[in-house]
Amino acid sequence: MEDKGEGAAFKKETVNKLLSLFFKDEKTRVSSDALILMAEMLKVFVQEAAERSVKQAVTEDSESVDIDHFEKILPQLLLDF
């Protein structure tokens, strides 16, 4: 969960469109700071999912992360977010 904004990241514009798509009220807006934080939050979510999946794959002595590894870590991941 430590990083300095290097490597892959979600674009602010993508995050804005994603959130806006799901708002019930079309008047709802997101501040610039909140967008940056949400991009971070989504990144942490994906990294956490990826890391837990890798751990599961390694535990099962697999060289690749397959869908069943991801499915095993999914319930706890969703509880944590």
Next chain:
Amino acid sequence: RFMQTQRLRAAVHYTVGLLCREVGEQSDVQFSRQSIAALAETTFRQGDTFAKDLEAFARHAKRTTVNAEDVKLLARRSTALHKYITRRSEELMSSNQ
């Protein structure tokens, strides 16, 4: 509208793919296409949950604009995540001044 949603899905899928590759490289493990697709779809749907919560938090404070405080509330469930988001939020605040 449908096309826009599909484009958004593709954008999320792309970034999820990059992030998975970065994480996988550290352990010399590759992600299958389906596992990336499943994670991308989960992320997309998590966006739904996040958006509805943020909107409710803002509305609760009688605002129509979601701000950093709402995001901090969203991250409250995990202590480590909450600390991380709070620190990033403070960094943003100080750079805005």
